[in-house]
Amino acid sequence: MADHVTIVEMGPRDGLQNEPEVVATADKIALIDALSATGLTRIEVASFVSPKWVPQMADGAEVLAGIKRQPGVTYSALTPNMRGLEAALAAGVDEVAVFASATEGFSRANINASISESLDRFAPVVAGALRAGVPVRGYVSCTVDCPYDGPTDPADVVRVSQALLDMGCHEISLGETLGRAPTDRVVAMLDTVTKVIPAKHLAGHFHDTGGVALANVSVALDYGVSVFDSAIGGLGGCPYAPGAAGNVATEALAKHLEALGYSTGLDHDNLAAAAKIARRITEPTHV
Ligand code: HMG
Ligand code: MG
Numbered sequence: 001m002a003d004h005v006t007i008v009e010m011g012p013r014d015g016l017q018n019e020p021e022v023v024a025t026a027d028k029i030a031l032i033d034a035l036s037a038t039g040l041t042r043i044e045v046a047s048f049v050s051p052k053w054v055p056q057m058a059d060g061a062e063v064l065a066g067i068k069r070q071p072g073v074t075y076s077a078l079t080p081n082m083r084g085l086e087a088a089l090a091a092g093v094d095e096v097a098v099f100a101s102a103t104e105g106f107s108r109a110n111i112n113a114s115i116s117e118s119l120d121r122f123a124p125v126v127a128g129a130l131r132a133g134v135p136v137r138g139y140v141s142c143t144v145d146c147p148y149d150g151p152t153d154p155a156d157v158v159r160v161s162q163a164l165l166d167m168g169c170h171e172i173s174l175g176e177t178l179g180r181a182p183t184d185r186v187v188a189m190l191d192t193v194t195k196v197i198p199a200k201h202l203a204g205h206f207h208d209t210g211g212v213a214l215a216n217v218s219v220a221l222d223y224g225v226s227v228f229d230s231a232i233g234g235l236g237g238c239p240y241a242p243g244a245a246g247n248v249a250t251e252a253l254a255k256h257l258e259a260l261g262y263s264t265g266l267d268h269d270n271l272a273a274a275a276k277i278a279r280r281i282t283e284p285t286h287v
Pocket of ligand 2: 014175177205207236
């Protein structure tokens with residue numbers, strides 16, 4: 001049997017958080033319901049963050065209340081602090097995620113805290129989620145380059161990833177937030193990180209500004225990473241990483257992995273249908 005790779009769908013969160021116009025709650029729900037029919041087992045559907053910082057994600061509770069949950073699918077959300085965790089738990093998420101940065105500049109711009117302050121803030125969030133029986137994913141942004149601080153020292157990626165694992169995160173998603181990293185820089189980062197953190201705890205989160213994401217997925221596969229984040233239709237970007245484009249497109253990632261001989265469990269026709277919805281609801285003229 002082919003080795004299996006798990007794709008974690010980011011479109012409804014990382015994708016829609018960056019839309020210039022706020023997408024209607026009903027449209028988000030339609031997109032998530034379509035994604036639930038594709039074979040995806042993990043979908044990030046919302047962020048319980050400050051609506052002043054990311055107004056596009058203000059309706060997380062309504063989104064979670066409106067979707068038709070498919071058995072076997074984990075619906076997750078970002079939680080930056082205790083307030084976010086409480087709201088996410090009340091909305092009935094299956095998993096939450098805390099999000100740190102390997103660099104001080106992005107940490108300050110994205111969550112208004114130094115790395116060390118952010119880790120202090122996340123510790124009770126992770127503990128509270130685990131007490132409630134909800135697993136926690138950890139993100140580390142800017143693992144190769146930072147829009148504010150330049151190239152990232154891989155040792156900083158190790159340090160922040162290890163701190164999140166020590167808190168109780170089951171997985172660390174390594175963000176190539178700018179989406180332009182040449183493969184040799186991703187090799188250098190993974191070479192350092194996987195010497196300390198087993199690949200089974202890692203996921204790859206490649207934005208695709210420069211068309212290098214699929215090549216970087218191949219690099220990460222060589223290091224034993226078997227979980228990758230992507231967004232249907234390549235939606236999105238991060239509002240605090242100026243100029244960065246969306247995650248690698250889910251449909252392109254699935255084809256790439258299958259061409260390499262991996263199984264994804266995804267249905268290409270249903271992915272195409274979800275991509276069509278993603279395009280429709282993010283068209284500037286959409287009403
Ligand atoms: P702050 O301004 O330092 O904190 O923000 P605050 O406590 O002063 O809160 C500001 C206001 O937000 C207050 O309201 C709070 O009550 C409210 P006010 O009193 O002014 O009316 N507030 C909240 N409201 C709802 N839910 C909450 C919440 N918390 C505070 N949970 C904070 C600090 C962390 C809250 C803020 O910086 C924030 O929300 N940042 C999130 C930014 C974000 O979501 N970025 C995108 C996701 S990360 C990403 O995309 C990268 C990733 O994809 C990986 C990669 O690609 O690298 C994961
Ligand atoms: Mg991202």
